[in-house]
Amino acid sequence: MTLKHLLAGAAMALGTMAAAQDDPVTVGFVYVGPIGDGGWTYEHDRARLAVEEHFGDAVETVYQESVPEGPDAVRVMTQMALNGADLIFTTSFGYMDQTIEVAEQFPDVKFEHATGYKRADNVSTYSARFYEGRAIQGHIAGQITESNIIGYIGSYPIPEVVRGINSAWIHAREVNPDVEFRIVWVYTWFDPAKEAEAARALIDQGADVILQHTDSTAPQAAAAEAGGVYTFGQASDMAEFAPMPRVSSIIDDWAPYYIDRVQAVIDGTWESTDTWDGIGPGMVGIGEITDAVPEEVRTSALAMKDAIASGEYHPFTGPLNRQDGTPWLAEGEIADDGTLLGMDFYVEGLTGDIPQ
Amino acid sequence: MIDPALLIASLMVASTPILLAAIGELVVERSGVLNLGVEGMMITGAICGIAAALWAETPWAGFLAAAVGGALLSLLFALLTQVLMSNQVATGLALTLFGLGLSALIGQSYSQIRAPSLQRIDLGALTDLPVVGRLLFGQDPMVYISLLIVAGTWAFLRFSRAGLILRAVGENHDAAHALGYNVRLVRTCAIAFGGACAGLGGAYLSLVRVPQWTDGMTAGAGWIALAIVVFASWRPWRLLLGAYLFGGVTVLQLNLQAGGFAIPVQYLSMSPYIVTILVLVVMNAGRAPGSLGRTFHASH
Numbered sequence: 001m002t003l004k005h006l007l008a009g010a011a012m013a014l015g016t017m018a019a020a021q022d023d024p025v026t027v028g029f030v031y032v033g034p035i036g037d038g039g040w041t042y043e044h045d046r047a048r049l050a051v052e053e054h055f056g057d058a059v060e061t062v063y064q065e066s067v068p069e070g071p072d073a074v075r076v077m078t079q080m081a082l083n084g085a086d087l088i089f090t091t092s093f094g095y096m097d098q099t100i101e102v103a104e105q106f107p108d109v110k111f112e113h114a115t116g117y118k119r120a121d122n123v124s125t126y127s128a129r130f131y132e133g134r135a136i137q138g139h140i141a142g143q144i145t146e147s148n149i150i151g152y153i154g155s156y157p158i159p160e161v162v163r164g165i166n167s168a169w170i171h172a173r174e175v176n177p178d179v180e181f182r183i184v185w186v187y188t189w190f191d192p193a194k195e196a197e198a199a200r201a202l203i204d205q206g207a208d209v210i211l212q213h214t215d216s217t218a219p220q221a222a223a224a225e226a227g228g229v230y231t232f233g234q235a236s237d238m239a240e241f242a243p244m245p246r247v248s249s250i251i252d253d254w255a256p257y258y259i260d261r262v263q264a265v266i267d268g269t270w271e272s273t274d275t276w277d278g279i280g281p282g283m284v285g286i287g288e289i290t291d292a293v294p295e296e297v298r299t300s301a302l303a304m305k306d307a308i309a310s311g312e313y314h315p316f317t318g319p320l321n322r323q324d325g326t327p328w329l330a331e332g333e334i335a336d337d338g339t340l341l342g343m344d345f346y347v348e349g350l351t352g353d354i355p356q
Numbered sequence: 357m358i359d360p361a362l363l364i365a366s367l368m369v370a371s372t373p374i375l376l377a378a379i380g381e382l383v384v385e386r387s388g389v390l391n392l393g394v395e396g397m398m399i400t401g402a403i404c405g406i407a408a409a410l411w412a413e414t415p416w417a418g419f420l421a422a423a424v425g426g427a428l429l430s431l432l433f434a435l436l437t438q439v440l441m442s443n444q445v446a447t448g449l450a451l452t453l454f455g456l457g458l459s460a461l462i463g464q465s466y467s468q469i470r471a472p473s474l475q476r477i478d479l480g481a482l483t484d485l486p487v488v489g490r491l492l493f494g495q496d497p498m499v500y501i502s503l504l505i506v507a508g509t510w511a512f513l514r515f516s517r518a519g520l521i522l523r524a525v526g527e528n529h530d531a532a533h534a535l536g537y538n539v540r541l542v543r544t545c546a547i548a549f550g551g552a553c554a555g556l557g558g559a560y561l562s563l564v565r566v567p568q569w570t571d572g573m574t575a576g577a578g579w580i581a582l583a584i585v586v587f588a589s590w591r592p593w594r595l596l597l598g599a600y601l602f603g604g605v606t607v608l609q610l611n612l613q614a615g616g617f618a619i620p621v622q623y624l625s626m627s628p629y630i631v632t633i634l635v636l637v638v639m640n641a642g643r644a645p646g647s648l649g650r651t652f653h654a655s656h
Contacts, residue, residue, distance in 0.1 A: 034572035036460060037570060037571060182613075182616060184613040184614050185613065185621045190575060192568075192573040193565050193574075194575070196567075197370055197610055198614070201366075201613070202614045204366075204611065205611070205614040218570065221470065221566055225567065240469075355621040355625075356622075
């Protein structure tokens with residue numbers, strides 16, 4: 001009797017174990033930089049870890065670091081799909097066409113492409129409204145600069161980066177009509193030496209605030225070395241550089257979205273969607289504004305943050321003209337998402353051309 | 357406006373990591389070995405450098421540790437290719453992957469930490485001379501050391517008996533063996549020197565140029581160094597020119613952008629590659645060492 005019970009119990013235990021292990025959802029992540037970049041990829045990986053913690057044994061994650069944008073990404077995604085990934089997050093703009101290409105080959109695998117605009121039945125896109133954070137950066141930068149020259153390190157001339165430059169510029173000029181932007185394109189997301197060099201070149205040209213749209217903390221290190229230069233954390237808090245040179249930051253928080261999407265795959269409710277969230281839903285966070293910023297500037301920056309979060313204020317509100325002086329938004333008009341997503345022009349006052 | 361003296365000073369800083377890695381690889385290739393692991397050895401040097409500099413609180417310990425670290429990693433390559441006679445190309449690529457992984461592992465607790473930095477030398481009145489003062493007498497010591505290494509390598513290869521043997525081994529390892537030279541020993545020494553130089557180059561990145569540790573921070577510098585060795589047709593002074601040209605145009609184009617000059621950015625951005633290749637190719641390409649990349653076995 002006891003033996004029988006024991007055996008039955010063991011069989012049941014085995015059965016439940018088998019059921020539990022039956023099909024853990026495998027989630028793949030394709031990263032453009034190393035997870036130790038301290039910025040963009042670091043935050044995506046933190047969100048991956050949050051997924052693991054949230055779901056425990058029900059979910060397995062795999063990732064690949066430093067995957068070049070271009071054909072090599074196809075190989076990595078294909079490999080992940082062949083190895084049984086159910087959901088793959090491709091976390092850089094340059095994976096857009098490759099994601100679509102691989103998704104066609106694996107109709108049963110779900111794909112999520114960050115910051116792109118091409119979708120399919122099994123490809124969703126998601127991004128954060130970083131420009132909301134850029135508005136706050138511009139607002140602070142315009143008031144703390146003494147040389148009135150703000151340096152901006154751009155990665156690639158894609159709409160996301162151009163949008164950030166425009167947003168920062170509009171709000172810097174709003175508080176400081178004499179401000180000037182110097183923009184350097186480095187054509188890389190991650191190359192610490194080149195990013196540091198770009199920061200130094202801008203500092204040599206008189207910039208005392210450096211805004212970056214690249215992934216590593218090298219510009220922060222270069223600014224710290226130069227002294228008397230302000231920076232903002234990009235994609236991650238970069239709090240190691242606070243209170244100077246880093247005076248605030250834009251933090252990407254992907255964890256809630258990733259958990260949500262993985263849950264949808266588990267529930268079988270996953271659908272191709274387009275998500276673009278900002279400060280309000282918490283996808284964009286503003287890192288602590290340090291004491292290096294005057295109190296009244298901090299207060300007004302936080303007020304702006306609250307206004308953006310509540311939807312009361314939109315960073316692209318007219319009147320705004322394009323760089324060539326033609327009207328873009330009338331008084332009180334708010335930019336539509338379509339124009340913002342495809343933004344390929346500077347607003348009035350910025351100098352230089354966007355590389356085509 | 358752009359200050360030419362400041363520009364040249366910063367181009368020397370920008371070029372030094374590539375220069376160091378390339379001069380090491382030049383010696384390796386002149387001995388007939390193709391080590392594609394430069395990137396891996398550089399990044400290992402970068403993390404060893406910052407770890408040791410933090411531990412001993414002086415950048416010199418960092419450079420020393422970086423040279424040792426790079427050389428140790430390259431000896432792994434030497435063991436595989438010279439003793440176990442594995443394929444050099446595959447082993448070199450593996451060394452790069454290994455170095456990137458190893459450095460990320462060691463570097464986990466060093467993220468975003470600044471190390472004691474190298475001060476620029478100050479010779480008082482000499483350094484204060486207009487224009488040339490900052491250029492000639494106001495760099496950090498590693499810039500001078502890298503130039504000394506280039507000059508020393510040139511002199512060694514050209515004038516010394518050991519340099520002649522190294523070249524002989526690289527040109528025709530069977531003949532050198534027949535003459536009684538120990539091909540494997542010569543190559544192992546060359547490989548270790550190459551590893552040490554690559555390590556120094558990496559440490560220069562993490563201690564001076566960036567200056568901090570970040571995962572994967574070499575970001576392809578090792579491959580640039582490899583390319584420069586070929587385009588410089590395996591000659592030290594041309595290699596110096598190539599490295600300074602590449603670093604120089606890189607810095608120049610960033611400065612031109614920052615200065616707001618109306619030159620299309622895409623041209624500026626490709627210019628370092630184009631200019632370096634053009635100049636070095638126009639200077640009449642040389643010939644690769646005869647035994648480059650070939651496996652040596654005494655019985656053949």
